[in-house]
Amino acid sequence: MSGLLPEGFWTRNETLVAIVIILFCIVATLSDPLFFSATTLTDLLRASIVLGILAVAAMLVLISGGIDVSFTAVAVFAMYATTVFTLAVAPEMPWFVIFAISIGIGACLGAINGIFIAGFGLPTLIVTLGTLSVFRGFLLTFVGSQRISALPPEMREFSRMMITRGTTEAGNFYALPWAFAALVFVVVLTWFILHRTMLGRSIFAIGGSVESARRIGINVGATQFFVYVYVGALAGLAGIIHGAMGRMADPFSLVGLELSVIAAVVLGGARLIGGYGTITGTLLGVALIVLVQNSLIVVGIPSTWQSVTIGLLILLGTGLPAWQAKRAAARAA
Amino acid sequence: MAAATNGALVDMKGVTKRYGGVTALDGVDFTVNAGEAVCLAGENGSGKSTLIKILSGVEQPTAGTISINGTERTNLNPRVSAAAGVMVIFQDFSLFPNMSVAENIAFSTQLGQNRTLFDRGHARKLAQSVLERIGVDIALDARVESLPVAHKQLVAICRALASEARLIIMDEPTTALTEREVRSLLAIIRRLKEEGVAVLFVSHKLAEVLEVCEKVFVLRNGKKVAEGPATDFDAASLTRHMTGRDVPEAPPSAVTEGSKTLLDVENLSKDGAFDNVSFALKAGEVLGVSGLLGSGRTSLAKALFGLVEPDSGTIRLDGEAFALGDPIAAASAGIGYVPEDRLTEGLFLTQSIARNIAVGRLDAHEKRGFLDLGALMSEATDWLTRLKVKAPDPQAPVRSLSGGNQQRVALARWLSRAPRVLVLNGPSVGVDVGSKADIHDIIRDLARSGIGVIVISDDLPELLATCHRILVMKAGRVVDEIAGNSVTEDELAHRLAS
Numbered sequence: 001m002s003g004l005l006p007e008g009f010w011t012r013n014e015t016l017v018a019i020v021i022i023l024f025c026i027v028a029t030l031s032d033p034l035f036f037s038a039t040t041l042t043d044l045l046r047a048s049i050v051l052g053i054l055a056v057a058a059m060l061v062l063i064s065g066g067i068d069v070s071f072t073a074v075a076v077f078a079m080y081a082t083t084v085f086t087l088a089v090a091p092e093m094p095w096f097v098i099f100a101i102s103i104g105i106g107a108c109l110g111a112i113n114g115i116f117i118a119g120f121g122l123p124t125l126i127v128t129l130g131t132l133s134v135f136r137g138f139l140l141t142f143v144g145s146q147r148i149s150a151l152p153p154e155m156r157e158f159s160r161m162m163i164t165r166g167t168t169e170a171g172n173f174y175a176l177p178w179a180f181a182a183l184v185f186v187v188v189l190t191w192f193i194l195h196r197t198m199l200g201r202s203i204f205a206i207g208g209s210v211e212s213a214r215r216i217g218i219n220v221g222a223t224q225f226f227v228y229v230y231v232g233a234l235a236g237l238a239g240i241i242h243g244a245m246g247r248m249a250d251p252f253s254l255v256g257l258e259l260s261v262i263a264a265v266v267l268g269g270a271r272l273i274g275g276y277g278t279i280t281g282t283l284l285g286v287a288l289i290v291l292v293q294n295s296l297i298v299v300g301i302p303s304t305w306q307s308v309t310i311g312l313l314i315l316l317g318t319g320l321p322a323w324q325a326k327r328a329a330a331r332a333a
Numbered sequence: 334m335a336a337a338t339n340g341a342l343v344d345m346k347g348v349t350k351r352y353g354g355v356t357a358l359d360g361v362d363f364t365v366n367a368g369e370a371v372c373l374a375g376e377n378g379s380g381k382s383t384l385i386k387i388l389s390g391v392e393q394p395t396a397g398t399i400s401i402n403g404t405e406r407t408n409l410n411p412r413v414s415a416a417a418g419v420m421v422i423f424q425d426f427s428l429f430p431n432m433s434v435a436e437n438i439a440f441s442t443q444l445g446q447n448r449t450l451f452d453r454g455h456a457r458k459l460a461q462s463v464l465e466r467i468g469v470d471i472a473l474d475a476r477v478e479s480l481p482v483a484h485k486q487l488v489a490i491c492r493a494l495a496s497e498a499r500l501i502i503m504d505e506p507t508t509a510l511t512e513r514e515v516r517s518l519l520a521i522i523r524r525l526k527e528e529g530v531a532v533l534f535v536s537h538k539l540a541e542v543l544e545v546c547e548k549v550f551v552l553r554n555g556k557k558v559a560e561g562p563a564t565d566f567d568a569a570s571l572t573r574h575m576t577g578r579d580v581p582e583a584p585p586s587a588v589t590e591g592s593k594t595l596l597d598v599e600n601l602s603k604d605g606a607f608d609n610v611s612f613a614l615k616a617g618e619v620l621g622v623s624g625l626l627g628s629g630r631t632s633l634a635k636a637l638f639g640l641v642e643p644d645s646g647t648i649r650l651d652g653e654a655f656a657l658g659d660p661i662a663a664a665s666a667g668i669g670y671v672p673e674d675r676l677t678e679g680l681f682l683t684q685s686i687a688r689n690i691a692v693g694r695l696d697a698h699e700k701r702g703f704l705d706l707g708a709l710m711s712e713a714t715d716w717l718t719r720l721k722v723k724a725p726d727p728q729a730p731v732r733s734l735s736g737g738n739q740q741r742v743a744l745a746r747w748l749s750r751a752p753r754v755l756v757l758n759g760p761s762v763g764v765d766v767g768s769k770a771d772i773h774d775i776i777r778d779l780a781r782s783g784i785g786v787i788v789i790s791d792d793l794p795e796l797l798a799t800c801h802r803i804l805v806m807k808a809g810r811v812v813d814e815i816a817g818n819s820v821t822e823d824e825l826a827h828r829l830a831s
Contacts, residue, residue, distance in 0.1 A: 198443060201432075201451045205440065208429035215427045216441040216492075217412055275431030 013269030013321055017284040020313070024291055028298045035298050039172040042164075045180055048290045050242045050254075052183045052283060054261045055268075056190050057234040059282045062265055063194070064227045065207040065274025066124030069258045070113060073135035074232050075239030076254040078105040081143050082240055083249035086152045095154040095244075102240035103233045109135060110232015111225070118224035136255055148249040155244040179241050186234060191279050193230075203227060207274030263310060264289045267317045288313065341400070342367045342500055342531050343388065343419070348397035350383050357383040359555040360397070365500060370522060370532040370545050372563065375552035376575050381535050384552070385502055389421045390414035402499075415441070418499030422506070426489040430478035435460035437477050438491045445496060463491040466528075467521045481626075483514040490521065500531040507541055508762060511626040511791055512830070519545050540568035553577055568794070584818055585619055585777050588801055592616045595785040596668075596754050598637070601646030606632035607809040610646070614754065614785040619776060621800035621817070622789045623829060629809040631673065634758045634789045638670035639663040650753060669747035671740075673759035673789075679743045680731050686742055687713040687727035693746045716745035720775060737761075737768020744775065754785040761795055773798050793822050793829075805829055 009015055028035040054071055061068040082102040086093055109131070116127040158179070165175035194200035202223045206213045213220055243249045266272070267288060268281030292310055297303050341364045350358040358380045365371050375381040386392040387399070390409035399406050401417045428437050439456035457473050464471060469487055471480070477488060486506065493501050507515050522532050522545050534542050543549070549566050551559040551574040559566075559574040566574075596614040601607065607629035614620050624630045635641040637648065642658025649655075656662040663670075672679045680689055690713040698709040714727050720741045722734070731742055740760065747755060760776065761769040776799045780786050790796055796803050797817060805813035805828060813828055820828070 196451055198448050198451050201436065201440070204432060205429050208431040209427070211425075212427035212429055215411070215423070217415070217444055275429070 012281075013267065013317060014278065014281045014284055016317055016320060017267055017281070017288055020317070021284065021288055021291060024288075024295075024299070028295055031300060032298050034170060034172075035295065037170065037172065037174075038166075038168050039174040040295070042174045042176045044287070044290055044294060045176055046245070047294055048286050049177075049179050049183045049245070050238045051257070051261060051264065051290060052286045053186050053234055053238040053241070054257070055264045055282050055286045056186055056279065057231040057238075058258075058261050059265045059268070059270050059277045059279070060190065060194070060203065060227055061124070061231055062262075062270040062272065063207045063275065063277040064203045064224060065210065066117065066224070066227070067262070067272065068113065068124065068128045068228070068231055069262070070109075070128035070132040070135060071231055071235040072254045072256070072258045072261075073132045073139075074106050074109045074235040075242065076251060077109060077135045077139045077143075077239070078102040078236035079239030079243040079254075080139060080148075080249050080251045081105055082236075083148055083151060083155070083243060084144055086155075087148070087150075091152045093152065093154060095158040098152060098155060099237065099240055103236040106236020106239065107229050107233040110229045110235070113232065114225040114228035117228060118221040132255070132258075139251055143251070145251055147251070149247065151243070151247060151249060155240075156247060159244045159247060177245065179245055182237060182241055186237070187279055187283070194279070199223065199226060204275060207276070209275075260289055260293075260310070263314050267314060269321070285317075341365065342369075342402065344400040345384075345388075346398045348384075348387060348394045348399065350380075350387060350392065351395045356555050358387070358394070358552075361552070361555075361557050363550060363557070365531050365533060365548075367499065367531055368526045368529040369547045370526055370534065370542075372542060372546045372549045373533055373535045373552065374549065374571055374575055379552040379575070380555040381552050382504075383555075385421060385504060385535055388414065388419055388502065390419075415445070415496065418497060419502065420493035420496065420498040420500070421502045422486070422489045422493060422504065424505045424508070426485050428477045428485055428488060428492075430476070432477060433474050434471050434477060434480070434488055435473040437488050438463055438495050441492060442496045459495055460491065463495045466494065467491065467524060469521070482509045483511075483518075486510070486518070487521070494525075494530070498530060500533060501525070502533045502535060505536050506534060507536065512541075512826070513625055515541050540571060543567070543571075551575055584797065585780060585799060585801060588615055588618045588780075592618070592783075595651065596637075596787075597647075597649040597652070599647045599649075601633070601636060601643050601648065603632060603636060603641060603643045605809075606641065607636070607643075607806070610806075610809075610811055612804060612811065614787065616753075616783050616785055617780050618802070619780045619786045619788060619800045619817075621796040621803035622787060622806060623791055623793075623796055623803055624806035625791070625829070628806040630789050630791075630806050631758060633806070634670070634756050634787070637663070637754075637756050637787065638668055640670070664750070667751075667753035669750065669752035669755045671743045671747060671755070671757050671760065673762055680739060682732040683730050685728045686717065686722070686731050686734065689731050689742050690716055690745045690749060693750050697750075712749060713745075716749050717742075720745050720748070721771065735768070737764040737772065740764055740768070740772060741775075744772075748779075752784065754787065755779065756787045756789070758789040759792075760788060760790065761792065769795070791829075793825050797822060797825065 054075065057071055058068060079102055082098060082105060085101065086098050113127055113131055116122050117124050159177060161178040163176045163178055163180065167173055194203065202213065202218045205218055206220050206223055210220060239254065242254060264285035265277065265282050268278065268285030270277030270282065289310060292313070293306060296306055296309060301309065343365045345361065345363040347360045347362065348358055349360050361384065373381050373384065383392065387394050390411045390413055399409065401419065406413065435457045438460040442459060443451070443456065460473055467490065471484055471487065477485060480488065490501065506518065510518065519542065525532060534546065543563050543566060546563040549561060549563050550557060551571065553575060592615045594613045595616045599611050601610045610633060622630050622633065632641050636643050639658050639660040639662060647654050648657065650666045650668065655666040687710050691709045694709060694712065695704065698705040717727060722738050722741045722745070731739055734742065761772050764772060773795065776786055776788065788796065788799055800817040803815045803817055804811050805815065815825065815828065
C-alpha cells in the first residue's frame, strides 16, 4: 500500500472528503436509483461553478496567511454595477466585454483590500469585514437595490450556451453550460500561478512565515496586493456568471455565502494559519458542500438539516486530521 | 594585526552605532578572511546583534567603514550584502515550514535570478548538489516542519551556500543542538573552510566551537575587549572577558545527613520513550538527568509533571502516589515544571511580567469568588526582587526581557506556589553566561531550603555545578548513576557518550 500511495495519504483531508463523497453517492443511489444519472451530475456541476470559483479565490487568501470575507460583496457589487452600467450605456455589448468589465470592477475592489492589507499592514479579517459592509452598503445606497430581470441580451445568450445537452434514457433532461469552462479555466490558471511561478511560491512562502519571506527578499507587500486583486477579479467573474445563470441581477444575492465557501476550502485541507491548501482539496470540499446543499433530501435527511450537516462535516473533516496530528505529536514527545 | 587586513573578506574599521543616546557599538575594528572561522562572543546587549545587523545591511553604522572583498561599501542593504556573499543564519533559521527541503534551499537563489516561472527541477538539482557538497542526506521532498532541529539548521546552511555565500554568519548556532549534533556541525564547518567559505559564530555559548575557530573577538558593552587566536582562549577566559568578572561556580554543598526521601519514582515506563525508570530524590538534593537528544530525558521530565502519561509505574511524593498523566494533580501534589522552551511552553510572552508570575496563584488569592488583585500583584513583585529579575517595570511584557530574566520569571511563578519538587528542563538554555551563574545560584539556594530539584540538561558544566547526583539515560533507560563531585567534565562527557 505504502509503495503506491504518497506518505500520509490516509490522513489527508482530501482522502477523507473523497471517501465521504463516495459514501454519500452510494447511499443516495441505494435510496434513489435515479440519483446516479447524467442529470444529477450536470446539476451538481452547474451548482459548483460559482461556489468553485469563489472557493479557489478564498483558498489563495488562506494560503497567503490571510482570510477574506469580503469576496461575496465584491462579487455582487461587480455583477450588479456591471449590469446597470451595461443597460445604461450599451445593452448590446458582447458578453465577453461585459465579463471583462465585471472582472475589472472586482479587481479594483480587491485592490482596495490590498491597499489596506499590504499597504498599511492591517489584519486581513478586520479589513475584509469592514469592506464587506462598505461594498454592500455602497452598492445598495448608490448603485441600486432593485432586482433587474431584464438583463442585457448577451448575458442571457451566454447562459444558453451549452457544452452538452440531451435527455437521459429515463427521460430526464440534462445540460452543462459553457459557464463551467470558466471554473476549469480558473482552476488551471490558479494552479499554474501557485505551482509554476515564483509569485505563487512566494504566496506559499509568506503563508509559511512572513518574517522569513522578508528576510530572503520576497516583496511581501506586492505579493499580498496581487492576492487580493486576483481574488477580487475572480469574485467579479463569479458574480457575473451568477447573474447570467440566474437570469437576474439581484443586489441582495451572494452575500452570506462567504462562510460556506470558506467551509469548503477548510474541509479541503487549507489551514487558517496559512501556508497550506490544495486545489484538489478545495474542489472536493466544494463538491461535498454542493452535494449536501442539493441532494441531502435524496438520502432522506430533510433539507432544513443542511446547515447542521455542513457544520458537522466541518467539525469532523477538520477535527479528525487535527486530532490525528495532535496524537502523532504526543507520541513523538 | 596590521597585516591581516590585506585580502580580508570583510573588514570593518571604527564602526560605531548609536540608537538615540545609546551607543550599541563603539569604534569596533573587525576582520574576517576567506576560509576562516571566527568567534564573536559577547553577552546579550554587548553589541553582537548590532554588528550582525550592520554586516547584513539591516542597519547602517553611525560612523566607520566597511569593506567587503576589498571594496568599501557605504550603502549596504540586505540585498547588496547578500549579493556580496554575506549570509546570516538566524537563530530561528528563517525557513518555510510548509515547503519542501528543496524549495527552501533554492528559494533565495531563484529569487535572486529574477525568475518569473518556478522551476522545480532546477530547485531539486540545486538542493541536491549543495546537500552533497556538505555531505548530508536529507530527503528533498520532506516538509521542513517535519525535520528535527539539527536538520533544519543544515537546510538553512544549504540555503546560504546555494546563493554562493562567502561568509556565513551563524547566530547562536549550538543552543538547540546536542553534543553529537554539534560535532557533525563542526565537521561541516571544517569542510566549508577548506572550500574558502568563512564562518562567523555569534554566540554566548562558544566554548564548544572554539576548536574549529582561528580567531576570537569578544565584545562587551559595545566595545571590543579581547581579540586573538582561538588557541589563546578557553571556556573560562571567554567567560571572564564577556562578563568582565570571574564567575567561579561553586559545586553544591552536600545534602544534609539523614534528610528524608521526597520523591520516589518506581518502574516508570512509556512505550517508545522511557523504560523501567526508578530513582529517589531526597529533600534538598539536586538530581541531574542527562543523555543525548532522544534518550528519553525530556519525556521523563514531562512524565514527572503529568504532561506525558506513562504506561506503567508509580510516582510517590512524601510516600503518597498521585494520578499520572495529569499536570493539575502533579501541581497540586507539589511538583513544579519549568519547560525547556520558555517561549512556546512556559510563558505568556505578550502578557506582563507580574501577570506571568501571578497566574500560578490565582486560586490562592480568591476572596469570596473575587480575585484579590492587590495581594496577587504585590506577591508577584516581591518574587521579582527576591530572584533579582532586572525588569524596568513589572507591567512590561515578558517578551521585553532577556533570556536569563525570562527564565527567572518562569522560576518565580513556580516558587510562589511553594513546590516540594521542582523539575527544570534545560534551566539555562538561551541564557547568557552571567545570568546562567545566577540561575545556578538560585538552584543551589532552592536545594538548601529543602526543595528537591531535578535538572534535565546536556550542559555538562551546568550539571557539575548544580547536581549532587547525575543519572545518564540512553535509549529510554537509566544506564549510569554518577556522584556529582566525583567526576571531571571530560570524564562525564566520556560516560555520556559511551
